[in-house]
Amino acid sequence: MTDETKKGFWRWGFALLFVGIAAVLIKQATEETPEPSKPTFLSDLIIVTARTHARNWKVDKNTELVRMEATNSHTITVYYSLLNYDSDVSSFNLEATKSAVVNIFCDPKNFEKQSIFSLGGTYVYVFGSKNVKEIGRFEFNKKNCEGSL
Known part of the structure; x- marks a missing residue:
């Protein structure tokens, strides 16, 4: 694996991690909080x-x-x-x-x-x-x- 391939791999990894965290935060922000029992x-x-x-x-x-x-x-x-x-x-x-x-x-x-x-x-x-x-x-x-x- 060349240095350029490693950099591309890390970029994609961070991008996917960022998108995943953003998706979780957006989902939590848009959900209604459940009423207390x-x-x-x-x-x-x-x-x-x-x-x-x-x-x-x-x-x-x-x-x-x-x-x-x-x-x-x-x-x-x-x-x-x-x-x-x-x-x-x-x-x-x-x-x-x-x-x-x-x-x-x-x-x-x-x-x-x-x-x-x-x-x-x-x-x-x-x-x-x-x-x-x-x-x-x-x-x-x-x-x-x-x-x-």
Whole structure:
């Protein structure tokens, strides 16, 4: 093999290598990225939300969000403390609270595409006070909206 033949061989080799790499990069750039699997994405979203949400956050003068927990792969539990409950037991109505919360979540203008709620996750709200560990709880998910979304 002469020097000229060797140079030609190397040129063709590099050209083919370059074309091959370019083809792979173009194919990857034009393919759509696959959607994350819904259960895994939901589970990850629940875990991240529970870990990053502020603790002991005062919602209003009577209510404090104590913490959030990722209960399982599709459920997040939110713990609230009713600050004035021990001095005025009649001031809290669990059914009225549930109705108000579900109405807020089911309002289409509050509905986000990639939220725990929209992906089929379940919320459990637990209410307690300084002296009563659990006053009441309720859970809800997208099924509670009955066609309003």
